[in-house]
Amino acid sequence: MSRVAVLAGGSSFERQVSLRSGARVEDALERLGHEVVGIDVGRDLVGRLRELEPDVAFVAMHGAGGEDGTVQELLEILGVPYTGSGVPACARAMDKVATKHLLLEHGVPTPPFFAFNQTAFRELGAADALPAIEERLAFPIVVKPSSQGSALGIKFARTAADVPAALVAAFSYDHKVLLERFVDGRDLAVSVLDGPDGPEALPIVEAVPREGDVYDFQARYEIGRTEFICPAELPDAVAERARELALRTYELLGCFGFGRVDLxxxxxxELHVLEANPIPGLTETSLLPQAAEAAGIGFDDLVGRILASAFAR
Ligand SMILES: Nc1ncnc2c1ncn2[C@@H]1O[C@H](COP(=O)(O)OP(=O)(O)O)[C@@H](O)[C@H]1O
Ligand SMILES: [Mg+2]
Known part of the structure; x- marks a missing residue:
């Protein structure tokens, strides 16, 4: 039995999801017999950790601050063992542009893209390069901020006229955005869990929008309007390759403990890796818990395993 600080909340756009992940993790840890203290991460984080002296921190944060290496860096400085990926892996994985460059360097398929920071538009006339980009990617084009989750700030531009507004939307979430080739395909998520024999890919989850326009994110992500199928119905060879690509992505980024790769x-x-999430959601409707369940790993067991990996780093 350990004294566990569960870190959740924070000030990212995914604060609410994180609070739900954190609450569920706290319940599981209590059932496992640990002494649990929940911390809504804010300005007093370092002080609270010093006061509490936890044996370990369970980081249930998503998005900026919690999933990008920031909180992990502080935990390193304080000498508190923590769950999940370390600082460099979090920093790489939360940056879709950095992730995609890494994947391309190692021959992992990811949709073609062009990336810009705000300076390129404000000071270097990047807008004048848009027609060349549009010609190379062809419409529809996906415009997304480099570092968000939960589909925040992502827009599909159907014509050149849609691109400026899509860029403005993406820039409201991050100073770096990417324009990516649209892939007409099915959404797969491969969760990865570290075990005694190294990282293992769990059964694949497919997200199927139940109704509505494929370009409409409301339709895709509103609860009840997306159906999840696990294990996804795929030819064996495709499923095998998806798991391989997910493990390769996880390892290239240097992830640890657990994670999820979206393809x-x-x-x-043909498979196309979109991104990796170093701290995927752990809520009732999240994909990693569903995948674990399909592999015969209940939620408490999953949380127990993730916690154990913090000491194995
Ligand atoms: N290039 C693309 N082609 C088609 N759909 C895409 C593309 N990129 C993203 N999407 C859709 O947007 C969703 C979220 O994109 P993703 O890159 O995983 O970002 P997030 O970090 O928000 O999850 C994907 O699951 C997929 O449905
Ligand atoms: Mg995703």
Whole structure:
């Protein structure tokens, strides 16, 4: 039995999801017999950790601050063991542009893209390069901030006229954005869990929008309007390759403990890695717990395993 500080909340756009992940993790840790203290992460974080002297921190944070290496850096400085990926892996994985460059360097398929920071538009006339980009990517084009989750700030531009507003939306979330080739395909998520024999890919989850326009995020992400199928119905060879690519992505980024890799599979069965999430959601409707369940790992067991990995780093 350990004294565990569960870190959740913070000030990212995904604060509410994190609070739900944190509450569920706290319940599980209590059932496992640990002494649990929940911390809503804010300005007093360092003081509270010094006062509490936890044996370990369970980081249930998503988005900026909690998933990008910031909180992990503080935990390193304080000498508190923590769950999940370390500082460099978090920093790389939360940056979709850095992730995609790494994947391309190692031959992992990811949709073609161009990335810009705000300076390029404000000071270097990047807008004048848009027609060349549009020609190379072809419409529709996906515009997204480099470092968000939960589909925040992502827009599909169907024509050149849609691009400026999409860029403005993406820049409201991050100073760096990417324009990416649209892949007409199915949404797959491969969760990865570290075990005694190294990282293992869990059964694949497919997210199927129940109704509405495929370009409409409301339709895709509103609870009840997306159906999750686990294990996803895929030819064996495609499923095997998706798991391989997810593990390769996880390892290239240097992730640890657990994570989730999002991919698309197109009509030809080709796979395209979109991104990796170093701290995927742990709520009732989240994908990693569903995948674990399908592998016979209940939620308490999952939380117990993630906690144990913090001491194995
Ligand atoms: N290039 C793309 N082509 C088609 N759909 C995409 C593309 N990029 C993102 N999407 C859709 O947007 C969702 C979220 O994109 P993702 O890159 O995983 O960002 P987030 O960090 O917000 O999850 C994907 O699950 C997929 O449905
Ligand atoms: Mg995603």
């Amino acid at each position: 698309l599979v197109d009509g030809d069965g």
